[in-house]
Amino acid sequence: MSVQRPSRRATITDVARMAGVSIATVSRVLNGTGPVADETVVIVQQAMEELNYTPHAAARSLAGRSTETIGLLLPRLSGAFYPPLIRGLETGAKEHGFDLLIHASVYVPQDGARRPVPLDERNTDGLLIFTDRLDDTEINRLYEQGFPLVLLYRAAPAGLNIPSVTVENKRGARSLVEHLITVHGYRRIAYLAGPRGNEDSYWRELGYREALEAHGIPFDPDLVGRGDFDDVLARSAVEDWLRRRVAFDAIFAGDDEAASGCIMALRQAGKQVPDDVAVVGFDDVPFARLMAPSLTTVRAPIETVGEEAVRQLITVIHGGEPVPFTLLPTELVVRQSCGCK
Amino acid sequence: MSVQRPSRRATITDVARMAGVSIATVSRVLNGTGPVADETVVIVQQAMEELNYTPHAAARSLAGRSTETIGLLLPRLSGAFYPPLIRGLETGAKEHGFDLLIHASVYVPQDGARRPVPLDERNTDGLLIFTDRLDDTEINRLYEQGFPLVLLYRAAPAGLNIPSVTVENKRGARSLVEHLITVHGYRRIAYLAGPRGNEDSYWRELGYREALEAHGIPFDPDLVGRGDFDDVLARSAVEDWLRRRVAFDAIFAGDDEAASGCIMALRQAGKQVPDDVAVVGFDDVPFARLMAPSLTTVRAPIETVGEEAVRQLITVIHGGEPVPFTLLPTELVVRQSCGCK
DNA sequence: TGCTATACTGTAAACGCTTTCAGAAAGCGT
DNA sequence: ACGCTTTCTGAAAGCGTTTACAGTATAGCA
Structure with a gap:
């Protein structure tokens, strides 16, 4: 039974010493670079095993190897x-x-x-x-x-x-909003944008506008808010609309997360979803189907x-x-x- | 305008050279160790700025510094x-x-x-x-x-x-199951365990058993399945029970994720939740309140x-x-x- | 004036690894 | 016996840092 020193992690030098070879050889068997005698390979591997050796990733990458x-x-x-x-x-x-x-x-x-x-x-x-x-x-x-x-x-x-x-944001958003327009006849459809500069949001908004335009509905800047793809922010955005008595019959929440925030805000205010206000999201995250009511959305892979x-x-x-x-x-x-x- | 070499990342040596000092000095101003003349500090800092220098974390930790x-x-x-x-x-x-x-x-x-x-x-x-x-x-x-x-x-x-x-798993689970027993009168309550060896699951099961015992309900091993805290697995576990015609009037799903799987399985089978079978979870994850029906669970912080x-x-x-x-x-x-x- | 303490700075070793280079040993053909 | 490959191995440099150590001025003090 050997004395257990305050177990410092084994280094390549330790392995080399135990195997009675140079560190270069250890490195070679480790990486399979250069030729090493079968016999030596075995000895080195045993030493590595024994010492429970793991190469030091930082040192490795410092020395210029890939990190995997x-x-x-x-x-x-x-x-x-x-x-x-x-x-x-x-x-x-x-x-x-x-x-x-x-x-x-x-x-x-x-x-x-x-x-x-x-x-x-x-x-x-x-x-x-x-x-x-x-x-x-x-x-x-x-x-x-x-x-x-x-x-x-x-x-x-x-x-x-x-x-x-x-993903095809614009196309998805457009078909979503067109569904609201053509199937349900909504015309006051609000949009909750994502974070400033966010590309997804940009394209979704474009899809939203295209859908409106294609059906002769004028774009109303009052119906665009910021939800930042976040339930909490979306919730307060909707609360704000409600407070200011902005009229809308549907909300395209930007994404599912924001949609859940919208629903909470509406429910809190005593509005029924979808009877009083329809809400749709984007992404089809796992819980979308489990929500009450289950969420109409766009499946993004x-x-x-x-x-x-x-x-x-x-x-x-x-x-x-x-x-x-x-x-x-x-x-x-x-x-x-x-x-x- | 200087020639833009194939921008290799600047090293401490580059900074030292540009500032006309040794790398030791650069290191000192970088870490605030040891005394450095105010004037030198400024020069070095300018060089770092100019070169957009960032210390190499791997090298740093190799040389034995903390990584933050x-x-x-x-x-x-x-x-x-x-x-x-x-x-x-x-x-x-x-x-x-x-x-x-x-x-x-x-x-x-x-x-x-x-x-x-x-x-x-x-x-x-x-x-x-x-x-x-x-x-x-x-x-x-x-x-x-x-x-x-x-x-x-x-x-x-x-x-x-x-x-x-x-978190207090046992206590939470016990109060959850006792609610099912005392308030709703359920007696055939199933439990979906987490992954093998999982401690949360161990304690929750203990709480479940304690609750049963405290109310004179015999423990029935047939009513314990594996949900692995996973919606998909929980779903198939419930489907399996249904197929084998195991009788139960409530399921403690182990966690909320598994609960959502249970609900999907039951719904698929034409059972109403909670009218035919009650389902409860654990954790109170964000979507628990949004589910249909909203999920009774244990809030774990x-x-x-x-x-x-x-x-x-x-x-x-x-x-x-x-x-x-x-x-x-x-x-x-x-x-x-x-x-x- | 010379001495010592102080403030600053540089040199070089070390961290754990990869890799180039060169050398030793062995095999082969002649 | 000779030289030439081929196979294997080790020494040492280098990766970008930190840090002990050893300076070198400069100031203060007697």
């Missing part, structure tokens, strides 16, 4: 939207033998002592960037360096050839977006030619919150 | 349970100036070529470990090394003094668990004395899925 890890940068993780996305990403990553490290935090623009992003070209092999998590100058730097990047739910900045994957994004990223990492722009189809899902039954 | 980062290890991120937890963790981390890095992946026990966990004592200052994400031997190693650890939703392995934070866990972890990191075991109170939330109105 991809990073995901997003502003936050709270919300029903993210779980399917993450699931897709994980599925994709696992499939290709990559690890996924996630950093969720809002991007704080240029303020003197800004924190560096803890996930970058130095500890990952590639980065998935969700919406506006990283600003264009940083994206530029990474891009010019040739670092593998894939954008989620946003297009690449002008001139940069960065693959991006998103969130999980597929994740898988596809990873696929593109790994293509880039392997030096392949990615699909520059992937637009996944959306589909209207009619349930009850629009007035259908 | 804490890691979160969990089996997965999909499910309504996680967003509030993450939110709590982020709030806590941000509050203390730490970054949070997340690795979500099931733990694969001892199979020869097992992947090392990409988050450990070498790139974080401390680790938050959710349920059974890491096995006891690894926890042991980290612990003996004196590495800061906090356990979420599980107690420390015997003998190890690792802080852990969880998930977000608070997160905040508290970070607080403990950071206490340990700073060398303080943590609270060894934090048990947060739960509270019965009566809505409609139990039969109340």
Whole structure:
């Protein structure tokens, strides 16, 4: 029985010493680079086993090897939207033998002592960037360096050839709003926009406007509010409308999360959904079908977006030619919150 | 206008060269260690600014400095349970100036070529470990090394003094089941357990049994199934019961996620909830109130668990004395899925 | 004036790894 | 016996930091 020293983690040197070889040889058997005698391989492997050796990732990447890890940068993780996305990403990553490290935090623009992003070209092999998590100058730097990047739910900045994957927002929104107009005859339809600058929101609003226009309904700026794709904010936005006695017979909430906020606000105010006011969302997150009333929405293949994004990223990492722009189809899902039954 | 070299990231050496000082000095102004002439500080800072310098985290931690980062290890991120937890963790981390890095992946026990966990004592200052994400031997190693650890939703392995934070599962479950018994008169109450070995599930089942016993209802093993805290699995578990014509008048689904699966299964089978079968969950995730029928459940302060866990972890990191075991109170939330109105 | 303390700065080692280079040993054809 | 490959191995440099250590001025003090 050996003395258990205050177990420092075993290093490559420890393994080398125990196996009676040089660290170079250990490195070789570890990575399968260069020829090593079968006999030596066995000895080294035993030593690694014995010492429970795990290579030090930081040292590894410092010494210039790939990390087998991809990073995901997003502003936050709270919300029903993210779980399917993450699931897709994980599925994709696992499939290709990559690890996924996630950093969720809002991007704080240029303020003197800004924190560096803890996930970058130095500890990952590639980065998935969700919406506006990283600003264009940083994206530029990474891009010019040739670092593998894939954008989620946003297009690449002008001139940069960065693959991006998103969904058919405009088309989905348009068919959703047209459903409200043609099937239910609503004409005062409100829209709750997402966060400022958000691309999804931009396209959804465009779809909304197109639908109105196609049916001769004038666009009324009073009927556009900010829900920020967030239940709490959407709720207060609707409360505000109610207080100001804005008249509407339906709300396109921007996304499902916001839709749930709308429903809470309306219910609180004693309005029936969908009888008094119809509410529709976007995304078809898992709980949409479980809501009361079940939510009419647009199915966006969130999980597929994740898988596809990873696929593109790994293509880039392997030096392949990615699909520059992937637009996944959306589909209207009619349930009850629009007035259908 | 200067020539734009294929922008390699600036290193401390670049900064030193530009400022005309040694790298030691740069390091000193960077970390505020050791005395540096005010004048020099300015010059160095300008150089850093100019070069857009960011220290290389991996190199830093290699050289033995703290990382200002804490890691979160969990089996997965999909499910309504996680967003509030993450939110709590982020709030806590941000509050203390730490970054949070997340690795979500099931733990694969001892199979020869097992992947090392990409988050450990070498790139974080401390680790938050959710349920059974890491096995006891690894926890042991980290612990003996004196590495800061906090356990979420599980107690420390015997003998190890690792802080852990969880919720009053047993008490919550008991009051939930007692509600079903005393208020609604149900006697055939089924229970859907969580994943094998899961502590939450263990205590909830204990609470369930206590409630039965306290009211003279014999425990029937046929009424215990596996839902794994997952909607899909819970759904098929219920379908299985239905197929086998097991009789029950209420289901305690283990958690809210599983409850939603139960409701889908029952609805599919033409059963009314709560009229034919009552369903209750646990956790009170955000969508519980929005479900149809709205879900009777137990409010577990998930977000608070997160905040508290970070607080403990950071206490340990700073060398303080943590609270060894934090048990947060739960509270019965009566809505409609139990039969109340 | 010379001495010592003080303020500042640079040199170099170390962290754990990969990789280039060169050398040793063994096999082969002549 | 000779030289040439081929196979295997080790020494050492380098990745970007921190930090002990060793300076070098400068100021203060006798």
